[in-house]
Structure formats: C-alpha cells, structure tokens
Amino acid sequence: MSGYDEPLKELKKRREFALAMGKPEMLERMKNEGLLNARERLDYILDKDTFVEVGQLALGAREEHRHRTPADGKVGGFGKIDGRMVGIVSNDFATMGASSALNNLKKMKYVKDQGSKRGFPLLFVGSSSGSRMPDRMGAPGRLIIAQDQAEYRRLRQSPWGVAQLGSCYGSSTWYACMADYVVMRKGATMAVASSRVTSLAINQPVTDEDLGGWRMHTRTSGLVDEAFDTDEECLDALKQFLSYMPSHSNETPPITKVPKGSDDPVEGIMDIVPGDRKKVYNMKHVIEVLADKGSVFETKPSWGKSVITALGRLNGQVVGFLGSNPLHKGGAADPDGCAKATGFLVLCDSFNIPIVMLVDVPGFLIGVEGERKAAPGKIINWMNAISLTTVPKLTVVLRKSYGQAYINMGGNKNSDVFAMWPTADVGFMDPETGVNVVFGIRKEDDPEEFERCVAQLAEDAAPWEVAVMFEAQDIIDPRETRKFLINMLEVQQLRMTNGVGEHLMSTWPTSIV
Template sequence: MKFSGPLDELKRRTEEALAMGGEEKLAARRESGQLNARERLDILLDAGSFIESGMFARGIRPETRGKTPADAKVAGYGTISGRNVAVVSNDFTVLGASSSAINGKKIRHIRETATSRGMPLIFLGESAGSRMPDRMGGAGRAMLGQDPFEYLRSRKTPWVSALLGNCYGSSTWYSCMADFAVMRKGATMAVASSRVTSIAINQKVDPEELGGWRLHSETTGLVDVVVDTDQQALEIIRRFLSYLPSHAGETPPRCPVPEGSDETGEAVLEALPESRTAVYDVRAIIRSITDLDSFFELKARFGKSITTGLARIDGYSVGVIANNPKFKGGAIDIDAMRKATSFMVLCDSYNIPIVFLVDQPGFLIGVDSEKRWAPGRIMNWMNALSLVSVPKISVIMRKSYGQAYLNMGGGKNSHEVLAWPTADLGFVDPALGVHMLHKLKREDDPERFDALLADIRQDSSAWSLAALYETQAIIDPRHTRKTLKGLLKVHLGEGFVGQHALANWPTSY
C-alpha cells in the first residue's frame, strides 16, 4: 500500500492518544463509576459528531513528553441536538489533567473559535491544577498573562462548566466564569487542593468542607445544579443549552408546545392559598403557567426565598424570577438578591424575556443583612434591572411591598405589569402600617384598628394600582398563561435580540 510508513505511524500515534493514561487508570475509573474524558464526550455530543483538535499535542518538557497523550485535555467540536458546540474535556488519567503550556494553547484556540464562530463552549472539569514543572521559575511566569483575554467574560456565546471530580486551578476559574455550572456529588472545587491548603495553613482540611457540593450549591451559590452521576451532569448540560441561542446575536430556539400545556389554569387557584398570610411553594404556580415539564430551576438550594429558572411559554424560552413564600415568607435576603441579579445577567445576555412572579413582604432586614452589604446588593439589582433590554413582564400575585416593588419589576421597571385581584400593594404589611401611622394595636381598640386596616387595604389594592395605570391589566389568575402568551408575541415579534449591556457584568460579586 502506498504511504504505508506514514499511515502506520498515524495509526500508532492515534492509538497512543486514545489509550489516554493507560488501561490501569482507566479501569480504576470504571470501577469507581466515573467516566473518562472521551466517554463523557460520547454521551454529551450527538453520535459521530466529534472533531478533535490537538490529539497529538504533548507536554513541552522532555520528561513529560512521552507520557502526556493529547496533553491531558481532549478538545474539539461537535453538535448537541444538531447545533455546533466547542468542548474541552479534562483527562485526569494524564498527570491529573494539570494545566500546562501546550494544553493552555489548546484551550485558547477552542475558546477563540467558539467566540468567533458563535458556538457555546463547554468545559468538562476535573483537574489537579497547574503542572508545577511548567509553572516554576521565570519561564513558568512567562506562561502566565500571555493571553490578555483569557479571563474576559463578554458573554458572546454561552459557557457551561461541569465539575466532575477534583477541580482546582483552571477548572475552578472556568466554572466561576461560566453561565451555568453543574456539579456531581463527590466532586470538589477550590483554589487549591485540600492537601495544598492543609500545608499552607498548617491545619487539616476536609475536601468536602473546602469545596464540596453542599458548600457551592447552598453557601457560595457558584453551582446551579447538583447531580449524582456524570451521565446526569451531561444530560443536564444538553437540557440547559436547549433554552439558549448558540450566540448572543440570535434568538433562542422555539420549541413545540407539549399537548395539555393550556389546560393547567385551574392549577393556579389550587396552588394559591385563600389566606393572604398562608405560605405555598411558588414552583407549583410556575409549572401551571409554563409549557408542560419545561421548568428548569437554577440554584434551587441557594437564596431559596427567590426561585429562578428557565422555562417555555408557547414554545418561547423565558426566564422566571419568582418570590417563594415557602422560604422566609418570601422575604428577599442577601443570597436571593445575588441570585436574582446573576439570573437577569444570563437572560439579558442571551435574549431571553423575563417573567417576574411577585409575592414578597420586602427585603429581609437586620444587622446581619447590613453587614453583608444589603444596600449595595439592592442597588446592584436595580442597576442590572435598569440595563436589562429583553422584554420584562411582571405579575403581581399577592404582596409587593416597599423598595422591593421596584426590584421585582414594578412601575416602569417592566414593559408590562399585570396584577391578580389578590394583589396587595403598599410600603409594609397593612397591619404594621396601622401601627406605624396611628400608633395603634388591635388590642388597644379593635373596632378602630379594623376600620383603619380596611382603609389601608383598599388603598393598597390592585384596583387602586389600575386606576393610576401602574398596572396594564388585572387578570383572573387562571388566565395568566394565556395573557403571557399574547404579550410575548407582542414584545418578541419575529425575533428579539437585545442590547446586551450586561454582557460584561462581573461573574461573581
């Protein structure tokens, strides 16, 4: 056969690269239930669509060149549901997927191609951090900072990160910059490993406490969704991307509406208690006004008094920001403020209209809130909301008190404000208002207290708001989905692309 020598060499080197860190390490992963870097791509991408970039890359130092197939990061392009994506999958079987001079070039090339060609970028993280020999001394310093845009997050295309093992160094950085992060239980994410941290602070450090899933899903809010297996994480990534466009210059794909989606109106009344002080889970209402099985919650364990998530209404992708009285009575705490602001950044960056579902008694105030910068968080939210250019529709279901009325899209902070007849507007709870205005408690004079309370409630009703044209419509709660469908068609037209003023908003703050 012609060219048998070069072709045999290609075959041999390809087999070397596909062997990754060797059968012993791959077998150990199989036994532990962890997929390897290439198996993850087989599940994530459409079958047969992967085009690899840099299969024959090797570590730059002589002592590592012979044991670094693909230099520990499997990179390239493929499709998800027929749409192009760019991927970097860390191969922990090769020197712990440590970051090096050469695989850093691979990441840069894939990232630049994704940005310039309008593709989502997906990082499948598992990394020991920097490869120390490459990073030591002056030569190691020269590796850093050669790409001035390495940490620029301009949100021209969606970035997604999966934390699927021990993630330190670049795996951590890219997760913190991503639009969406999913974490497998048992994985960790931190600046450095627990071993390195223990040495640095001369104290034993538990890996889970340092950077486990509970920390990042419940305390830091850096993780959006937690899963049990690699397979679940990869399926979650596919689902997340289905709500987003491939790049900021196009609209999200519109999907078929599942049968039965328009038959859920009565479920709204079933979910909403008749008592204005009774709590409920707003997610039941979200599911009753969105397309069947389309609600995809983000940061469910963090800032629980606000529920955020992607969904579809009449096939359109929408973002939902909803007060959830099940937690803290719906009072908006510091974590909920951060959660709502970051979610608005996501929606505005990728042309996803926002629906506010409002039932909040105001911000959770107190010494701890002030120490955690509550006024700044509130104004961060308002600043971001003022820059949001995608259509915003606010539905006032029950309470909407104080400054938070504006944060939840009240007044001109939404393009359309709807109210249910159950809406309760005011600065504070009416009973507290009687006490504040008249220095009167019910036990002091029940008859006078009830009369004053009735006056305040009437002035704070949906009808009072409608008379001032501060709400464009008062609707039967059962007609919410129908009304939203009509308004989305009005405001999205043939295809809405926003101004993206939030594209450079900090990824965490």
C-alpha cells in the same frame, strides 16, 4: 505509497497513544467506580460521530513529560448536541491530573476562541488538579501564564456550561466561575487549591467536602447550580440547559412545539395560591402551571431559595421566570436571593430571553446578618440589572408587593407589561406593620382602632386604583394568566432587531454572589 509508509505509521502510533489516554490503572479504577473517562464523556454528550478533535497530538512542553502526556491531558474539539455545533474540552485526569500547562492551554484557547468568533456554545467537563507545577515554578514558569489577555475575559457571545466531575482546582474552578450554568457530581470538589495545599497554607486541617464539596457550592456559595449522583446525570443537565439557549448572543433561543395539555393545569391555579396573604405556597408550582407542560428548568434551586429562577417555555418560546417564593422566608429576598436574581437577569438579557416576573414579596429580609452580607449593595446590583435589561419584561403581582422590592420585581417602569391579580396588595409595607409605624397603634393597646386602621391601609393597597390610573396594563383573573402572558409576549417581541436585545450587561461579572 513510497515515501508515505513511515510517516503514516508514525501518525498511527501517535494517534493510538493519544486515544489510550493516561494511566491505565487510574482509568480502570474510574471504570470500576462507574465514572466516565474523558473520551467516554464526549461520546455520551455529543451526537454520534460528530466529534472533531483538535490538538490530539499535543504533548507536554517539557521533554521529560512527553512520554506520559497523551493529548497533554485535555481532549478538545467540536461536535454537535441535538444537531447544533458546540466546542468542548474534556479533562483526562489520568494524565498528570489534567493539570493546566503551556500546550493544553493553547488548545483550550483555540476551542474557546472559535466558539466566541463563530457563534456556538462552549462546554468544559471533567476535573483538574490545577497548574502543572514543574511548568510553573520559578520566574520562567511565571512568564508562560497570562499570555492570553482574553483568557479570563467573558463577553457572553455564546453560552458556557461546566460539569465538575472530580477534583477541580485552579483553571477548572476559574472556568466554572465564568460559566452560565454549572453542575457537579456528588463527591467532587471545587476550590482554588486542594485541601492539602490549603491545609499547609492556613496551618489547619480541612477536608475536601468542607473546602469545596457539592453541598457547600449548591447551598452556601451559589457557584454551582445543581449536583447529581452520576457523570451521566451531570451531562444530561448540560444538554438540557443548552436546549434553552441560542447558539450565540445575536440570535434567539430555539422555538419548540407546545406539548398537548399545556393549557389544562391553569384552571387549578387558585388552589395553589391561597387567598390569605399570610399563608405560604411554592411559587415553583405556579410556574409549572403557567409554563408549557414539562418545560420548567430551575437554576440554583438550593441557594437563595426565597427567590426562584427557572427557564421555561410559553407557547414554545423560551422565557426566564423570576419569582419570589413565599415557601422560604415568606418570599422576603435575602442577600443570596438578590444575587441570584441579578445573575439570572444578566443571563436572560445576554441571550435574548424574555423575563416573566411573578410577585408575592413582603420586601427584603433586613437585619444585622443581611447588612453583614452587603444586602444594600446586592439590592442595588439587582436594581441596576433590571434597569439595564433590554429584553421584554412581563410582571404579574399575585398577592403582596411591598417596599423597594416592588421596584426590583418589575414595579413602575421596570416592566414592559405590568398586571395584577384581584388579590394583589401594593404598598410600602404590610398594613399591620404600617399601622404600628404610621399611627403608633399597637393591637394589644387598642384592638378596635388597630383593625380600623389596618382595613384602611389595606383598602388603599388594593389593585383597583392602580388600574384606574393605568399604572397597570390590566387586572386579570388568575386563570387567565397563562393566556395573558402568551398574548403579551407576542406583543412585546423585539421585531426591529429580530428578537436581539442590546446586551448592556455582557461584561458584568459571571459570579455575582
């Protein structure tokens, strides 16, 4: 061992320094509050004994920071989740707020590059105070940023997931906005800059919650999919999301066994959907009946609620369910709902997930507020996305499908398979509204003539003529819907490319809001 003793002793010392992480008092406070530290998060989410760390001995670039920057505040490397390789970076907020700096950004770049080049998902978890200010001040500080032209370029070669578990500013916010799925612990904050910096900049007080709390991001901005009470629940959600994803864009998602009893609930589907088109119901319950038992994983459930998006399985195969939801705004898609649908189409197409559209839509929610929120632009973004989607698209119209929304929800040539229930009603607008617009007749002026015209328009909107002209592949008994979708999903497999689509939207923005 001559000649090795001192170097090995030094290596042991440096490793122990890195493993100890940042300020002991901050780590103790996190423990007392029931929060996981950076390394405990890795232990929790990764398969046991699979983590391979890189950059463990990295320190801050500035000499005066090296004694207090173990692993430079970001623990990064590779491990396995359910036996599949992932790349992961866990921020150690106890080390200078896990601030982004020259050396730890090199580490993040390495992990990110390997995921993209070698084909495995990437996870970013924890919290960050933003840029490390001493590294960034003045002209020299500006020169160290933007050295990696691809740092914020997302080509969707592999899925990304983010868990925001504390104060998240700067790069931790940027990575969340680039991710495919984002969760947040309740009490965490996500924003461009802290409330203190923001208050100084705008010269008015602002709270962390108002600036970027979980309620705002899950209900208003739509940047976060869902919020949970604990770190563990957030990490569990990331694992569940990855279970629906392929490791990379050139393969299909994993196929699982079909749980027993998956075919049973469909017999009661007509109890969920009222025959009267004016009565509301929750489309999620329809999806849960059609999908394999226990497989439905909703995304952004609290945002754009007139549209529902969920991952699920049909006969063991992952599909993306896109449905209008009459329980909210009658199912009329508002600007947030349009953006939600667009983002979901991009996600599914990027990762070879067939799309099932369940339609009961009266049109788009129009009005002054919608126009102010750029409704026309968001409608056409959705239209563009569905036109560019190359994975199989299967559409079933349950009740109504009116106006431009008929096209956006898979009508005409925007589906590979188009089917209707006998209760389907397809037209430019609701028959009662149509009578007023087309014939200028109001119910209160001539009730008898009004009802006669409504009946005529309703007859014209019935599904039978659509089937006669073979503009629909079939009209199906509602109880046949699950079997029909499973059969047609098999027909529509992309056999020539082993299930891989063309990915025409791989460069679309990840935050389509």
